[in-house]
Amino acid sequence: MKHWNAxxxxxxxxxxxxxxxxxxxxxxxxxxxxxxxxxxxxxxxMGSRDADNNPIGFDVDYCNDLAKALGVTxxxxxxxxxxxxxxxxxxxxxxxxxxxxxxxxxxxxxGFSVPYFAFEMVVTASDKSGIKSFDDMKGKTVGATAGTFExxxxxxxxxxxxxxxxxxxxxxxxxxxxxxxxxxxxxVSTSTVAQANVKTGNYPGIAVVGKAPFDIDYxxxxxxxxxxxxxxxxxxxxNQQVRTGRYAELxxxxxxxxxxxxxxxxxxx
Amino acid sequence: xFSYKFQWNQAFARLPQMLDGALIxxxxxxxxxxxxxxxxxxxxxxxxxGSRVLSGIATSWVEIxxxxxxxxxxxxxxxxxxxxxxxxxxxxxxxxxxxxxNAGYLAENFRGALKAIPETQTRAGRSLGMTSNQAFGYxxxxxxxxxxxxxxxxxxxxxxxxxxLGVTVGMSxxxxxxxxxxxxxxFRTFELFALAGVVFYVIVKLIQFAARLIAMRLFRY
Numbered sequence: 001m002k003h004w005n006a007x008x009x010x011x012x013x014x015x016x017x018x019x020x021x022x023x024x025x026x027x028x029x030x031x032x033x034x035x036x037x038x039x040x041x042x043x044x045x046m047g048s049r050d051a052d053n054n055p056i057g058f059d060v061d062y063c064n065d066l067a068k069a070l071g072v073t074x075x076x077x078x079x080x081x082x083x084x085x086x087x088x089x090x091x092x093x094x095x096x097x098x099x100x101x102x103x104x105x106x107x108x109x110x111g112f113s114v115p116y117f118a119f120e121m122v123v124t125a126s127d128k129s130g131i132k133s134f135d136d137m138k139g140k141t142v143g144a145t146a147g148t149f150e151x152x153x154x155x156x157x158x159x160x161x162x163x164x165x166x167x168x169x170x171x172x173x174x175x176x177x178x179x180x181x182x183x184x185x186x187x188v189s190t191s192t193v194a195q196a197n198v199k200t201g202n203y204p205g206i207a208v209v210g211k212a213p214f215d216i217d218y219x220x221x222x223x224x225x226x227x228x229x230x231x232x233x234x235x236x237x238x239n240q241q242v243r244t245g246r247y248a249e250l251x252x253x254x255x256x257x258x259x260x261x262x263x264x265x266x267x268x269x
Numbered sequence: 270x271f272s273y274k275f276q277w278n279q280a281f282a283r284l285p286q287m288l289d290g291a292l293i294x295x296x297x298x299x300x301x302x303x304x305x306x307x308x309x310x311x312x313x314x315x316x317x318x319g320s321r322v323l324s325g326i327a328t329s330w331v332e333i334x335x336x337x338x339x340x341x342x343x344x345x346x347x348x349x350x351x352x353x354x355x356x357x358x359x360x361x362x363x364x365x366x367x368x369x370x371n372a373g374y375l376a377e378n379f380r381g382a383l384k385a386i387p388e389t390q391t392r393a394g395r396s397l398g399m400t401s402n403q404a405f406g407y408x409x410x411x412x413x414x415x416x417x418x419x420x421x422x423x424x425x426x427x428x429x430x431x432x433x434l435g436v437t438v439g440m441s442x443x444x445x446x447x448x449x450x451x452x453x454x455x456f457r458t459f460e461l462f463a464l465a466g467v468v469f470y471v472i473v474k475l476i477q478f479a480a481r482l483i484a485m486r487l488f489r490y
Contacts, residue, residue: 105454108279146441167441178351
C-alpha cells in the first residue's frame with residue numbers, strides 16, 4: 001500500500017512539473033526563444049529596408065530592444081497595414097510593432113499597450129495644386145495610405161466638406177507616387193513620414209505645406225486582447241524605454257527634432 | 270493558436286455599406302464586359318483584316334492581356350499612364366484595366382468560336398451575292414457570339430472578381446474597397462472579409478443563373 005502512495009505522489013509531482021497550470025503568450029515567447037514582430041516596412045522612418053534589403057527603422061529597433069529585454073531573438077515579419085490583424089490572429093506574429101493607432105474601435109478586437117510613439121499630422125501637397133494649408137484641400141483630390149489613422153480622419157473630413165475626392169492607396173509609396181505624378185493634389189500623413197519621403201528626392205514637385213488639425217496620433221504595440229500578462233510586460237517595457245532614455249535616443253536616430261510626449265495631460269493612463 | 274472570438278453582428282451592421290459597394294462592383298463588371306465584347310469584335314476583325322499593322326496591334330493586345338497579371342494591367346492604367354501626364358480616377362483606371370483584360374481574353378474566345386463555324390458557310394454566303402463583310406456580319410458574327418456565350422459568362426465572373434484589384438489604384442467604393450476601409454476602421458478582419466466573400470459568391474451565382482436562363486433561350490434549336 002505504501003508503495004502505491006509513494007508512486008502516486010511521484011506521478012502527481014511529475015505531472016505538475018511537466019504541465020504548467022497555464023502557459024500564456026509571454027511564456028510561449030520565452031520558451032520558443034523567438035519574438036516575432038509585425039513591422040510595416042513601407043513606412044519610413046518607422047520601417048523600411050536598407051540597400052541590402054535588411055529591415056531598418058524605429059519600429060525595427062524597437063522590436064529588437066523588446067526581444068533583448070525578453071532575452072530572445074527578434075524576428076521581423078514584414079506586414080502591410082491591412083494585414084496586421086490577420087497576421088496576429090493566425091499566430092504568425094506575437095506582437096505588432098507597426099505604428100498602430102490605438103482607437104477604441106480597434107481595441108474591441110486587439111489588446112493595446114500604452115502608446116510608444118506619437119505622430120503629428122502634416123499636409124504634403126504637390127507644387128502644381130497651389131495648396132498652402134489644410135483648408136486649401138477642400139474640393140481637391142486628396143489621398144492617404146489605406147487603413148491608417150490619417151486616412152480615416154481625412155476621408156471623414158472630405159465627407160464633411162462635401163466636395164473633392166478621397167483616394168486610399170495601398171502603400172505609402174503609392175500615395176507619394178500619385179502625389180508627385182499629379183494624380184493627387186495633397187495628402188495628409190505623419191510628419192515623420194512626410195519629411196522622410198520628401199527628403200529622399202524620389203518624389204519631385206512635392207512639399208510639406210502645413211499642419212493638419214487632427215488629434216495627435218498615438219500609436220501602441222498590440223497583441224491578442226486576452227494576453228494580459230504580455231500586455232502588462234509591454235506596458236512596462238514602453239515605460240522603461242522612456243525612463244532609460246532609449247526612446248529619445250531612437251527618436252533622435254530615426255526622426256530628429258523635439259521628442260513627442262507620450263502622456264496625455266490630465267488623464268490617468 | 271487561433272484565439273479570436275467572432276462577432277458577426279459587427280460585420281452584419283456594415284452590410285448595407287458593403288451592398289452599396291457591390292452595386293459599384295456590378296456596374297464596373299457590366300460596363301467592362303460590354304466594352305470588352307465590342308473591343309474584342311474589333312480585335313477579331315483586325316486579326317482577319319489581312320493588314321499586318323492591324324493584326325499586329327490585335328495580336329500584341331491579346332498577348333499582353335492574356336500573359337500578364339490583371340493587377341499589372343490595372344496598375345499600368347493608373348500609375349503607368351500617369352507618367353505620360355494622363356490621369357484617370359480610380360474608377361476609370363479599374364474599368365480600363367479590366368476592359369483591356371476582357372477584350373484580350375474574349376478576342377481569343379471569338380477566334381476559337383470562329384474556327385468552329387465551317388468555312389463553307391462563308392462560301393455559301395458569298396455565292397448568294399453577299400460581300401465578304403456581309404458574310405462575316407450576317408453569318409459568322411451571330412454564330413460566333415452564340416458559340417462564345419459560355420466563355421463570355423466565364424469572363425463576366427472573372428470581371429466581377431477582378432474588381433477586387435481596384436484597391437491598388439485607390440478604389441474605395443467597390444465591394445472590396447469598402448470592405449477594406451471597414452476593416453481599417455474596426456479590425457474585424459475575418460468577419461468582414463468572410464461576409465464580402467459571401468456577397469461575391471452570391472453575385473457570381475446570380476450571374477451564372479441569369480446566364481443559364483439566357484442560354485436556355487439561346488441554345489433552343
